Amino acid sequence: MKYDCFKRLKLLPFICMLFGMFPLSLKMEAQNLSQSPFGRYTLGDQLPNPSSWVQALGGNLVAFSDSSLLNLDQPASLASLGRGVSIFEGSFTGEIKDYTLPASSARGVNAGYSSLALAFPILRKYWITSVHLMPITNMGYTLRDSTETTGEGQVLFDYNGSGGISALGSSHGIRLGNSLALGFEFRYLFGKTQYSSETYFPDQISLVRGSRILGNNRISGFDSKAGITFQHCFKTRKTHWSSDTTKIRRSARVQKDSLQLKIGFSYRPLAHISGSSTYLAESFFGTSNLNTIVDTVLLRNSDNGKVVMPSQIAAGFSLASSSNKWLFTASWRYTDWSGFSVFGAPDSVKIQNVYSAGLQWTPNPNVRRGLFKKAQYRIGGYYSDGYLSLRGQAVEETAITFGMGLPFDLPTYYRKPVRSMVNFAVTAGQRGNVSTTLLQERFVRLSISFTLSDRWFIRTRFE
Numbered sequence: 001m002k003y004d005c006f007k008r009l010k011l012l013p014f015i016c017m018l019f020g021m022f023p024l025s026l027k028m029e030a031q032n033l034s035q036s037p038f039g040r041y042t043l044g045d046q047l048p049n050p051s052s053w054v055q056a057l058g059g060n061l062v063a064f065s066d067s068s069l070l071n072l073d074q075p076a077s078l079a080s081l082g083r084g085v086s087i088f089e090g091s092f093t094g095e096i097k098d099y100t101l102p103a104s105s106a107r108g109v110n111a112g113y114s115s116l117a118l119a120f121p122i123l124r125k126y127w128i129t130s131v132h133l134m135p136i137t138n139m140g141y142t143l144r145d146s147t148e149t150t151g152e153g154q155v156l157f158d159y160n161g162s163g164g165i166s167a168l169g170s171s172h173g174i175r176l177g178n179s180l181a182l183g184f185e186f187r188y189l190f191g192k193t194q195y196s197s198e199t200y201f202p203d204q205i206s207l208v209r210g211s212r213i214l215g216n217n218r219i220s221g222f223d224s225k226a227g228i229t230f231q232h233c234f235k236t237r238k239t240h241w242s243s244d245t246t247k248i249r250r251s252a253r254v255q256k257d258s259l260q261l262k263i264g265f266s267y268r269p270l271a272h273i274s275g276s277s278t279y280l281a282e283s284f285f286g287t288s289n290l291n292t293i294v295d296t297v298l299l300r301n302s303d304n305g306k307v308v309m310p311s312q313i314a315a316g317f318s319l320a321s322s323s324n325k326w327l328f329t330a331s332w333r334y335t336d337w338s339g340f341s342v343f344g345a346p347d348s349v350k351i352q353n354v355y356s357a358g359l360q361w362t363p364n365p366n367v368r369r370g371l372f373k374k375a376q377y378r379i380g381g382y383y384s385d386g387y388l389s390l391r392g393q394a395v396e397e398t399a400i401t402f403g404m405g406l407p408f409d410l411p412t413y414y415r416k417p418v419r420s421m422v423n424f425a426v427t428a429g430q431r432g433n434v435s436t437t438l439l440q441e442r443f444v445r446l447s448i449s450f451t452l453s454d455r456w457f458i459r460t461r462f463e
Helices: 011-025 052-056 075-080
Strands: 085-100 105-123 127-138 141-149 153-176 180-200 210-234 237-243 249-255 259-268 271-286 291-309 311-321 326-336 352-361 376-384 397-410 418-433 439-455
Touching (some): 052 376, 052 397, 052 418, 052 439, 075 127, 075 180, 075 210, 075 259, 210 291
Antiparallel strands (some): 085 105, 085 439, 105 127, 141 153, 153 180, 210 259, 210 271, 237 249, 259 311, 311 326, 326 352, 376 397, 397 418, 418 439
Protein backbone atom coordinates (compact mmCIF):
# COMPACT_ATOMS: atom_id res chain seq x y z
CA MET A 1 0.00 0.00 0.00
CA LYS A 2 1.28 3.46 -0.82
CA TYR A 3 0.15 6.97 -1.71
CA ASP A 4 0.73 7.63 -5.39
CA CYS A 5 0.29 11.43 -5.42
CA PHE A 6 2.46 12.61 -8.29
CA LYS A 7 3.15 9.50 -10.32
CA ARG A 8 2.32 11.38 -13.50
CA LEU A 9 2.81 15.13 -13.72
CA LYS A 10 -0.40 16.56 -15.13
CA LEU A 11 -1.43 20.02 -16.15
CA LEU A 12 -2.80 21.11 -12.81
CA PRO A 13 0.15 20.10 -10.61
CA PHE A 14 2.52 21.75 -13.07
CA ILE A 15 0.61 25.01 -12.95
CA CYS A 16 0.42 24.84 -9.17
CA MET A 17 4.17 24.39 -8.95
CA LEU A 18 4.60 27.54 -11.00
CA PHE A 19 2.11 29.25 -8.71
CA GLY A 20 4.23 28.26 -5.74
CA MET A 21 7.23 30.08 -7.25
CA PHE A 22 5.28 33.04 -8.59
CA PRO A 23 4.84 35.06 -5.36
CA LEU A 24 8.63 35.18 -4.89
CA SER A 25 9.04 37.25 -8.04
CA LEU A 26 5.82 39.25 -7.80
CA LYS A 27 6.27 43.02 -7.95
CA MET A 28 3.71 45.42 -6.58
CA GLU A 29 4.24 47.69 -9.59
CA ALA A 30 2.66 44.98 -11.77
CA GLN A 31 -0.70 45.51 -10.15
CA ASN A 32 -2.80 47.87 -12.24
CA LEU A 33 -6.42 47.07 -11.48
CA SER A 34 -7.55 50.61 -10.76
CA GLN A 35 -6.97 54.12 -12.08
CA SER A 36 -9.79 55.61 -10.07
CA PRO A 37 -9.33 59.03 -8.44
CA PHE A 38 -11.17 57.57 -5.44
CA GLY A 39 -8.01 55.53 -4.86
CA ARG A 40 -6.48 58.69 -3.37
CA TYR A 41 -8.12 57.79 -0.05
CA THR A 42 -7.31 55.05 2.50
CA LEU A 43 -4.60 52.72 1.13
CA GLY A 44 -6.00 52.76 -2.40
CA ASP A 45 -9.16 51.80 -4.21
CA GLN A 46 -10.83 48.72 -2.68
CA LEU A 47 -10.91 45.89 -5.22
CA PRO A 48 -13.90 43.55 -5.67
CA ASN A 49 -14.05 39.81 -5.12
CA PRO A 50 -11.63 38.29 -7.64
CA SER A 51 -13.64 35.20 -8.69
CA SER A 52 -15.67 35.69 -11.87
CA TRP A 53 -18.53 33.44 -10.76
CA VAL A 54 -18.87 35.41 -7.50
CA GLN A 55 -18.87 38.72 -9.40
CA ALA A 56 -21.61 37.47 -11.74
CA LEU A 57 -23.84 36.69 -8.72
CA GLY A 58 -23.59 40.15 -7.18
CA GLY A 59 -20.02 40.14 -5.93
CA ASN A 60 -20.53 38.91 -2.36
CA LEU A 61 -21.34 35.29 -1.46
CA VAL A 62 -21.39 34.38 2.22
CA ALA A 63 -23.85 31.50 2.10
CA PHE A 64 -23.11 29.56 -1.05
CA SER A 65 -20.52 26.99 -2.04
CA ASP A 66 -19.88 24.76 -5.03
CA SER A 67 -18.04 21.46 -5.04
CA SER A 68 -15.82 22.56 -7.95
CA LEU A 69 -15.40 26.31 -7.36
CA LEU A 70 -13.56 28.44 -4.80
CA ASN A 71 -15.42 31.06 -2.78
CA LEU A 72 -12.84 33.32 -1.12
CA ASP A 73 -15.60 35.34 0.60
CA GLN A 74 -16.42 32.45 2.93
CA PRO A 75 -13.63 30.19 4.27
CA ALA A 76 -16.19 27.65 5.51
CA SER A 77 -17.22 26.98 1.88
CA LEU A 78 -14.02 24.96 1.40
CA ALA A 79 -15.65 22.11 3.30
CA SER A 80 -18.02 21.62 0.35
CA LEU A 81 -15.33 20.87 -2.23
CA GLY A 82 -15.36 17.44 -3.84
CA ARG A 83 -13.68 14.71 -1.83
CA GLY A 84 -10.08 14.16 -2.85
CA VAL A 85 -10.24 16.98 -5.43
CA SER A 86 -7.57 19.68 -5.65
CA ILE A 87 -8.43 22.96 -7.39
CA PHE A 88 -6.28 25.66 -8.95
CA GLU A 89 -7.94 28.96 -9.89
CA GLY A 90 -6.56 31.98 -11.69
CA SER A 91 -8.62 35.13 -12.27
CA PHE A 92 -7.99 38.14 -14.51
CA THR A 93 -9.87 41.43 -14.72
CA GLY A 94 -10.08 44.34 -17.16
CA GLU A 95 -11.93 47.62 -16.71
CA ILE A 96 -13.14 50.54 -18.78
CA LYS A 97 -14.00 53.63 -16.71
CA ASP A 98 -15.49 56.97 -17.68
CA TYR A 99 -14.98 59.88 -15.28
CA THR A 100 -17.24 62.91 -15.31
CA LEU A 101 -16.41 66.17 -13.53
CA PRO A 102 -18.35 69.46 -13.59
CA ALA A 103 -16.23 70.85 -16.47
CA SER A 104 -14.48 67.86 -18.04
CA SER A 105 -14.46 64.11 -18.60
CA ALA A 106 -11.88 61.36 -19.10
CA ARG A 107 -11.59 57.63 -19.75
CA GLY A 108 -9.30 55.00 -18.25
CA VAL A 109 -8.58 51.43 -19.37
CA ASN A 110 -6.59 48.95 -17.30
CA ALA A 111 -6.21 45.22 -16.70
CA GLY A 112 -4.31 42.73 -14.57
CA TYR A 113 -4.49 39.52 -12.59
CA SER A 114 -6.93 39.50 -9.68
CA SER A 115 -6.15 36.25 -7.83
CA LEU A 116 -4.28 32.97 -7.80
CA ALA A 117 -5.52 30.22 -5.50
CA LEU A 118 -4.88 26.56 -4.79
CA ALA A 119 -7.11 24.32 -2.64
CA PHE A 120 -6.38 20.73 -1.60
CA PRO A 121 -7.57 18.27 1.08
CA ILE A 122 -5.74 17.64 4.33
CA LEU A 123 -8.30 15.13 5.61
CA ARG A 124 -10.45 14.14 2.63
CA LYS A 125 -13.82 14.16 4.38
CA TYR A 126 -13.27 16.80 7.03
CA TRP A 127 -10.52 19.37 6.40
CA ILE A 128 -9.68 21.25 3.19
CA THR A 129 -7.22 24.11 2.97
CA SER A 130 -6.33 26.73 0.37
CA VAL A 131 -3.52 29.18 -0.35
CA HIS A 132 -4.29 32.35 -2.28
CA LEU A 133 -2.57 35.52 -3.44
CA MET A 134 -4.46 38.62 -4.53
CA PRO A 135 -4.28 42.42 -4.60
CA ILE A 136 -6.86 43.95 -2.26
CA THR A 137 -6.26 47.66 -2.92
CA ASN A 138 -4.72 49.63 -5.75
CA MET A 139 -3.60 53.23 -6.04
CA GLY A 140 -3.12 54.57 -9.56
CA TYR A 141 -4.39 58.11 -10.10
CA THR A 142 -3.22 61.34 -11.73
CA LEU A 143 -5.25 64.49 -11.03
CA ARG A 144 -4.84 68.15 -11.97
CA ASP A 145 -6.72 71.20 -10.76
CA SER A 146 -6.23 74.92 -11.29
CA THR A 147 -7.38 78.28 -10.02
CA GLU A 148 -6.69 81.97 -10.69
CA THR A 149 -5.23 84.51 -8.24
CA THR A 150 -5.05 88.29 -8.54
CA GLY A 151 -1.32 88.58 -7.83
CA GLU A 152 0.40 85.44 -9.17
CA GLY A 153 -1.97 84.47 -11.96
CA GLN A 154 -2.76 80.80 -12.56
CA VAL A 155 -2.07 78.20 -9.86
CA LEU A 156 -1.81 74.50 -10.79
CA PHE A 157 -2.26 71.54 -8.45
CA ASP A 158 -1.00 68.07 -9.44
CA TYR A 159 -1.78 64.90 -7.48
CA ASN A 160 -0.32 61.46 -8.19
CA GLY A 161 -0.51 58.07 -6.51
CA SER A 162 0.70 54.55 -7.22
CA GLY A 163 1.17 51.15 -5.57
CA GLY A 164 -1.19 48.94 -3.65
CA ILE A 165 -1.69 46.33 -0.95
CA SER A 166 -1.71 42.57 -1.55
CA ALA A 167 -2.70 39.62 0.61
CA LEU A 168 -1.11 36.19 0.82
CA GLY A 169 -3.59 34.05 2.71
CA SER A 170 -4.47 30.57 3.83
CA SER A 171 -8.05 29.41 4.43
CA HIS A 172 -9.26 26.26 6.16
CA GLY A 173 -12.71 24.67 5.91
CA ILE A 174 -13.72 22.04 8.47
CA ARG A 175 -16.80 19.86 8.00
CA LEU A 176 -18.80 19.09 11.16
CA GLY A 177 -21.39 16.58 10.01
CA ASN A 178 -23.53 16.96 6.88
CA SER A 179 -25.03 20.34 7.79
CA LEU A 180 -22.43 22.45 9.61
CA ALA A 181 -19.05 23.79 8.46
CA LEU A 182 -16.54 26.13 10.05
CA GLY A 183 -13.86 28.16 8.32
CA PHE A 184 -10.84 30.27 9.19
CA GLU A 185 -8.66 32.54 7.10
CA PHE A 186 -5.26 34.00 7.96
CA ARG A 187 -3.73 36.66 5.71
CA TYR A 188 -0.38 38.38 5.47
CA LEU A 189 -0.92 41.91 4.17
CA PHE A 190 1.99 43.64 2.48
CA GLY A 191 2.61 46.44 0.04
CA LYS A 192 3.58 50.03 -0.56
CA THR A 193 1.68 53.13 -1.67
CA GLN A 194 3.33 56.30 -2.95
CA TYR A 195 1.74 59.71 -3.31
CA SER A 196 2.73 63.24 -4.27
CA SER A 197 1.09 66.65 -4.47
CA GLU A 198 2.53 69.75 -6.14
CA THR A 199 1.50 73.39 -6.26
CA TYR A 200 3.23 75.77 -8.68
CA PHE A 201 2.69 79.00 -10.59
CA PRO A 202 3.31 78.64 -14.36
CA ASP A 203 3.02 82.43 -14.93
CA GLN A 204 5.64 83.24 -12.28
CA ILE A 205 8.02 80.25 -12.45
CA SER A 206 11.13 82.30 -11.59
CA LEU A 207 9.55 84.60 -9.00
CA VAL A 208 7.17 82.51 -6.89
CA ARG A 209 8.16 79.26 -5.21
CA GLY A 210 6.19 76.11 -5.76
CA SER A 211 5.78 73.35 -3.15
CA ARG A 212 5.96 69.60 -3.38
CA ILE A 213 5.03 66.84 -0.90
CA LEU A 214 6.31 63.30 -1.45
CA GLY A 215 5.41 60.36 0.75
CA ASN A 216 5.02 56.62 0.88
CA ASN A 217 3.50 54.09 3.25
CA ARG A 218 4.68 50.50 3.71
CA ILE A 219 2.74 47.91 5.66
CA SER A 220 3.27 44.28 6.60
CA GLY A 221 1.21 42.32 9.09
CA PHE A 222 -1.49 39.75 9.68
CA ASP A 223 -5.26 39.73 9.96
CA SER A 224 -7.83 36.95 10.21
CA LYS A 225 -11.39 35.96 9.41
CA ALA A 226 -13.84 33.32 10.65
CA GLY A 227 -16.93 31.91 8.96
CA ILE A 228 -19.70 29.41 9.52
CA THR A 229 -22.33 27.86 7.25
CA PHE A 230 -25.38 25.76 8.05
CA GLN A 231 -27.34 23.78 5.46
CA HIS A 232 -30.77 22.19 5.64
CA CYS A 233 -32.57 20.15 2.97
CA PHE A 234 -36.36 20.31 2.63
CA LYS A 235 -37.48 17.17 0.83
CA THR A 236 -40.55 17.62 -1.34
CA ARG A 237 -42.63 14.51 -1.96
CA LYS A 238 -45.56 13.78 -4.25
CA THR A 239 -48.17 11.16 -3.35
CA HIS A 240 -49.50 8.97 -6.17
CA TRP A 241 -52.58 6.82 -5.47
CA SER A 242 -53.17 3.47 -7.17
CA SER A 243 -55.24 0.31 -6.69
CA ASP A 244 -54.62 -3.36 -7.51
CA THR A 245 -56.97 -6.19 -8.49
CA THR A 246 -58.30 -6.38 -4.93
CA LYS A 247 -59.59 -2.81 -5.27
CA ILE A 248 -57.58 -1.79 -2.20
CA ARG A 249 -56.35 1.75 -2.47
CA ARG A 250 -52.59 1.91 -2.13
CA SER A 251 -50.18 4.79 -2.18
CA ALA A 252 -46.63 5.24 -3.35
CA ARG A 253 -44.51 8.26 -2.44
CA VAL A 254 -42.22 9.57 -5.12
CA GLN A 255 -39.48 12.02 -4.05
CA LYS A 256 -39.14 15.12 -6.18
CA ASP A 257 -36.39 17.72 -6.39
CA SER A 258 -35.39 18.92 -2.92
CA LEU A 259 -35.05 22.50 -1.71
CA GLN A 260 -31.74 23.32 -0.05
CA LEU A 261 -31.34 26.26 2.33
CA LYS A 262 -27.91 27.46 3.39
CA ILE A 263 -27.18 30.23 5.90
CA GLY A 264 -23.75 31.77 6.30
CA PHE A 265 -21.95 34.27 8.54
CA SER A 266 -18.41 35.64 8.55
CA TYR A 267 -16.50 38.03 10.78
CA ARG A 268 -13.20 39.84 10.32
CA PRO A 269 -12.03 41.60 13.50
CA LEU A 270 -10.24 44.93 13.74
CA ALA A 271 -6.55 44.52 12.86
CA HIS A 272 -3.50 46.64 13.70
CA ILE A 273 -0.96 46.26 10.90
CA SER A 274 2.64 47.39 11.40
CA GLY A 275 4.24 49.72 8.90
CA SER A 276 6.49 52.67 8.21
CA SER A 277 6.16 55.95 6.35
CA THR A 278 8.36 58.65 4.86
CA TYR A 279 7.38 62.26 4.27
CA LEU A 280 9.26 64.97 2.38
CA ALA A 281 8.14 68.57 1.84
CA GLU A 282 10.24 70.87 -0.35
CA SER A 283 10.02 74.10 -2.29
CA PHE A 284 11.20 74.81 -5.83
CA PHE A 285 11.26 77.31 -8.67
CA GLY A 286 9.86 76.22 -12.02
CA THR A 287 7.22 73.76 -13.14
CA SER A 288 6.40 70.21 -12.18
CA ASN A 289 8.64 68.69 -14.88
CA LEU A 290 11.43 71.27 -14.97
CA ASN A 291 12.39 72.81 -11.63
CA THR A 292 15.19 73.70 -9.24
CA ILE A 293 14.93 72.60 -5.61
CA VAL A 294 15.32 75.54 -3.23
CA ASP A 295 14.78 74.17 0.25
CA THR A 296 13.71 71.08 2.18
CA VAL A 297 10.91 72.19 4.46
CA LEU A 298 10.33 68.92 6.34
CA LEU A 299 11.76 65.40 6.22
CA ARG A 300 10.55 62.42 8.21
CA ASN A 301 12.28 59.20 7.25
CA SER A 302 11.03 55.69 8.16
CA ASP A 303 8.59 56.60 10.93
CA ASN A 304 7.16 53.39 12.36
CA GLY A 305 3.51 53.10 13.25
CA LYS A 306 0.26 51.18 12.87
CA VAL A 307 -2.45 51.02 10.23
CA VAL A 308 -5.83 50.19 11.76
CA MET A 309 -7.84 48.06 9.34
CA PRO A 310 -11.65 48.01 9.69
CA SER A 311 -13.73 45.19 11.15
CA GLN A 312 -16.32 43.46 8.97
CA ILE A 313 -19.45 41.37 9.46
CA ALA A 314 -21.28 39.56 6.65
CA ALA A 315 -24.41 37.42 6.57
CA GLY A 316 -26.46 35.80 3.84
CA PHE A 317 -28.59 32.92 2.67
CA SER A 318 -29.08 30.86 -0.46
CA LEU A 319 -31.88 28.71 -1.81
CA ALA A 320 -31.12 26.04 -4.40
CA SER A 321 -32.52 22.88 -5.90
CA SER A 322 -30.77 19.62 -5.12
CA SER A 323 -30.45 18.96 -8.85
CA ASN A 324 -28.37 22.17 -9.20
CA LYS A 325 -30.82 23.52 -11.76
CA TRP A 326 -31.39 26.88 -10.06
CA LEU A 327 -29.98 28.98 -7.23
CA PHE A 328 -30.87 32.26 -5.52
CA THR A 329 -28.51 33.94 -3.06
CA ALA A 330 -28.49 37.22 -1.12
CA SER A 331 -25.90 38.76 1.21
CA TRP A 332 -25.29 41.77 3.43
CA ARG A 333 -21.85 43.07 4.41
CA TYR A 334 -21.15 45.66 7.12
CA THR A 335 -17.70 47.26 7.34
CA ASP A 336 -16.89 49.66 10.18
CA TRP A 337 -14.48 52.13 8.59
CA SER A 338 -14.97 54.65 11.39
CA GLY A 339 -11.91 53.36 13.26
CA PHE A 340 -9.64 53.27 10.19
CA SER A 341 -6.39 55.27 10.40
CA VAL A 342 -2.99 55.35 8.73
CA PHE A 343 -0.23 55.98 11.29
CA GLY A 344 -2.64 57.85 13.52
CA ALA A 345 -4.19 59.97 10.75
CA PRO A 346 -7.92 59.39 10.05
CA ASP A 347 -9.39 59.57 6.55
CA SER A 348 -12.60 60.55 4.76
CA VAL A 349 -14.35 57.24 5.49
CA LYS A 350 -17.61 56.04 7.03
CA ILE A 351 -19.48 52.88 7.95
CA GLN A 352 -20.31 50.91 4.80
CA ASN A 353 -23.24 48.60 4.00
CA VAL A 354 -23.30 46.46 0.86
CA TYR A 355 -26.41 44.54 -0.28
CA SER A 356 -26.12 41.99 -3.06
CA ALA A 357 -28.21 39.27 -4.69
CA GLY A 358 -27.84 36.84 -7.57
CA LEU A 359 -29.64 34.15 -9.53
CA GLN A 360 -28.12 31.15 -11.32
CA TRP A 361 -29.86 28.83 -13.76
CA THR A 362 -28.63 25.67 -15.48
CA PRO A 363 -30.83 24.28 -18.29
CA ASN A 364 -29.77 20.64 -17.85
CA PRO A 365 -27.10 19.97 -15.19
CA ASN A 366 -26.90 16.22 -15.90
CA VAL A 367 -26.58 16.24 -19.67
CA ARG A 368 -23.32 14.79 -20.98
CA ARG A 369 -23.26 16.54 -24.33
CA GLY A 370 -24.23 20.05 -25.23
CA LEU A 371 -21.95 22.62 -23.63
CA PHE A 372 -24.53 25.39 -23.44
CA LYS A 373 -27.20 23.08 -22.03
CA LYS A 374 -25.10 22.35 -18.96
CA ALA A 375 -23.62 25.86 -18.74
CA GLN A 376 -24.46 28.00 -15.71
CA TYR A 377 -26.12 31.35 -16.50
CA ARG A 378 -25.91 34.03 -13.81
CA ILE A 379 -27.35 37.48 -13.15
CA GLY A 380 -27.19 39.70 -10.08
CA GLY A 381 -26.48 43.14 -8.68
CA TYR A 382 -25.40 45.07 -5.63
CA TYR A 383 -25.81 48.41 -3.89
CA SER A 384 -23.25 50.03 -1.58
CA ASP A 385 -23.79 53.18 0.45
CA GLY A 386 -20.03 53.72 0.15
CA TYR A 387 -17.06 53.75 2.49
CA LEU A 388 -15.97 57.27 1.43
CA SER A 389 -17.57 60.50 2.63
CA LEU A 390 -16.59 63.51 0.50
CA ARG A 391 -17.96 67.03 1.03
CA GLY A 392 -20.25 65.49 3.64
CA GLN A 393 -21.80 63.14 1.05
CA ALA A 394 -21.47 59.36 0.78
CA VAL A 395 -19.94 57.99 -2.43
CA GLU A 396 -22.59 55.42 -3.31
CA GLU A 397 -22.08 52.60 -5.79
CA THR A 398 -24.64 50.58 -7.75
CA ALA A 399 -24.06 47.86 -10.34
CA ILE A 400 -25.71 45.03 -12.24
CA THR A 401 -23.82 41.83 -12.99
CA PHE A 402 -24.19 38.87 -15.30
CA GLY A 403 -22.06 36.03 -16.58
CA MET A 404 -21.82 32.35 -17.29
CA GLY A 405 -19.78 29.28 -16.42
CA LEU A 406 -18.74 26.68 -18.98
CA PRO A 407 -17.98 23.28 -17.41
CA PHE A 408 -15.74 20.67 -18.93
CA ASP A 409 -14.33 17.37 -17.67
CA LEU A 410 -10.63 16.69 -17.33
CA PRO A 411 -9.51 13.05 -17.08
CA THR A 412 -7.40 12.19 -14.06
CA TYR A 413 -4.63 9.64 -13.70
CA TYR A 414 -7.17 7.16 -12.33
CA ARG A 415 -9.51 7.79 -15.29
CA LYS A 416 -12.23 9.25 -13.15
CA PRO A 417 -13.05 12.69 -14.60
CA VAL A 418 -13.59 15.77 -12.47
CA ARG A 419 -15.32 18.98 -13.46
CA SER A 420 -13.33 22.09 -14.32
CA MET A 421 -14.80 25.42 -15.41
CA VAL A 422 -14.18 28.63 -17.28
CA ASN A 423 -16.21 31.49 -15.78
CA PHE A 424 -16.99 34.87 -17.30
CA ALA A 425 -18.50 37.94 -15.65
CA VAL A 426 -19.50 41.45 -16.70
CA THR A 427 -20.20 44.20 -14.16
CA ALA A 428 -21.66 47.55 -15.19
CA GLY A 429 -22.12 50.24 -12.57
CA GLN A 430 -21.71 53.76 -11.31
CA ARG A 431 -19.97 55.32 -8.32
CA GLY A 432 -20.36 58.87 -7.05
CA ASN A 433 -22.37 61.77 -8.42
CA VAL A 434 -21.26 65.03 -10.04
CA SER A 435 -23.80 67.10 -8.12
CA THR A 436 -22.72 65.85 -4.67
CA THR A 437 -19.16 64.49 -4.78
CA LEU A 438 -18.03 66.45 -7.90
CA LEU A 439 -16.91 63.20 -9.54
CA GLN A 440 -18.89 60.43 -11.18
CA GLU A 441 -17.34 57.15 -12.23
CA ARG A 442 -19.07 54.79 -14.64
CA PHE A 443 -17.40 51.47 -15.25
CA VAL A 444 -17.64 48.20 -17.12
CA ARG A 445 -15.60 45.38 -15.60
CA LEU A 446 -14.79 42.19 -17.49
CA SER A 447 -13.54 39.16 -15.59
CA ILE A 448 -12.48 35.63 -16.48
CA SER A 449 -11.51 32.78 -14.14
CA PHE A 450 -9.98 29.42 -14.97
CA THR A 451 -10.77 26.70 -12.44
CA LEU A 452 -8.83 23.47 -13.01
CA SER A 453 -9.48 20.36 -10.92
CA ASP A 454 -7.55 17.15 -10.40
CA ARG A 455 -7.44 14.27 -7.94
CA TRP A 456 -4.42 14.13 -5.67
CA PHE A 457 -3.46 11.94 -2.72
CA ILE A 458 -5.20 8.80 -3.99
CA ARG A 459 -4.49 5.64 -2.02
CA THR A 460 -3.70 2.71 -4.27
CA ARG A 461 -3.51 -0.96 -3.32
CA PHE A 462 -1.30 -3.65 -4.77
CA GLU A 463 -2.00 -7.33 -4.38
